[in-house]
Amino acid sequence: MTAAARGPAPAEAETFALWTARRCEQVERALEALLPALAEPPARLHEAMRYATLGGGKRVRPLLVYAAGELVGAPDAALDAAACAVECIHAYSLVHDDLPCMDNDVLRRGRPTVHVAYGEATAMLVGDALQALAFDAVARTHAHGVPAASVVAMTALLARAAGSLGMAGGQAIDLDAVGRRLPAQALQDMHQRKTGALLAAAIGLGAACGLVAPADRAWLDRYGAAIGLAFQVVDDILDVVGDAAALGKTAGKDADDGKPTYVSTLGLDASRRLADDLLGEARAAVAALGPGARRLGDIAELIVTRHS
């Protein structure tokens, strides 16, 4: 099956901005429905889980789930559940990272962080419960038409992306690196785990909700590796050149905390060139994947050209 024959490209009439708005609304509704209601005890925990998850964020990971799902013609309801799963993992990681024993951040998306608003113990439980909810959401894709064997593979993929060889492991390396100057390769390894693994998992989960042509699998992996790194390089650039109002957090904080960044390791100009090179790699993968990968291409541009 050729790329062009695989499924309809998104309607030409819908701009990327409209697509993004539609998909963001969609994941917001799905998260609303997945999260236990406010009235459900323990009410304070559920309120804090909703505070941590709803009404904010760029939703980059859910957008990747939908974009990869469109490439493979996956059913929308399954993609909603998969998008919720990665966003719950992402939201839990932010809540735990913001805690005093980690980054000690008081502001997130322009609002008090969860532990400031609800206390440290509740913030820890919010993260713990959101991680469990993520795997519940993966299991729910089965009821929306994803074959059970694919759901098992998705469970393993998300668990490894979130665990000690993925995101949590990246955090641990980050902790150990404070105040040190990391070689470029070690920095890349840290970010691949800390940020890249979950971004790649978002693509993998979306694709697993449909049928991936074997030839496309390698291109999806290359796309995921490129945008995963690009995301972090741009984050580090914005930490230096961005302003707090646009970022919703304190600019320069990572550098001030003595954390190694791409900018501190490579310098600003080389970091910008690296981001451009990675965008080129992502574009090449998108071209190979064909017109169904259009939204993956749009997201790659968004990641590299964003200002917050």
Next chain:
Amino acid sequence: MTAAARGPAPAEAETFALWTARRCEQVERALEALLPALAEPPARLHEAMRYATLGGGKRVRPLLVYAAGELVGAPDAALDAAACAVECIHAYSLVHDDLPCMDNDVLRRGRPTVHVAYGEATAMLVGDALQALAFDAVARTHAHGVPAASVVAMTALLARAAGSLGMAGGQAIDLDAVGRRLPAQALQDMHQRKTGALLAAAIGLGAACGLVAPADRAWLDRYGAAIGLAFQVVDDILDVVGDAAALGKTAGKDADDGKPTYVSTLGLDASRRLADDLLGEARAAVAALGPGARRLGDIAELIVTRHS
């Protein structure tokens, strides 16, 4: 199929003590193999994960997995993975519960708690990574012969037992209850979530690794509900009458912390009678399940008659 015809009862020659020792060794080996090696980076995180998980604990949840698995003739390798899954969730919950923002415990199983030994940030990441590893372990049961649809059901079961409507939710209720006197029903609800949900999930996971006769499902649920509550009632009794050396933690700590307990709510004698009544319920369920449920019966006796 009658209970007697369903599969061989455990060999008469093996005492419960020998069975327990054998199964505990088995889950220890399985955890050893599941946990990333010490040399695998991030080494400090992996060392702390092993410290939190290996070489200690009563392994009640893994024993329940094996006992329920024996009832349904489940393959041993699948039970190993399922036993690891519940034990990883249990171990993560202890690490997080011990943190200063929660119970602030410095001693666990007679050793310094994880945050005392490795620092708070690492302890939080240990818990986060162990929860992810638990779901990875559930997914691995598929490679050991469990049908994919059963694995999806197991994923959902464990996620709900661990999440805000289960264990994490019970912790949140516990937090809010400090210094208050809870009605017996609210206390029971709290413990059902905090401890009972994961014990019941252990039974459910073991049973899902094989084929459960429909008539047995309700008896397994009744057994699980009874021993789940009995476990906590006996915990509360031991907190009052036990000694620190046998418990491996500070006796009387829960009462001193102003936490409502069965003993503080019902009194010591009524708590003992409740434990006996629950043991009776568990025995009735075991009798209905037949000789294949022999080890479930043994575990119920162990839970109620233990001294630590």
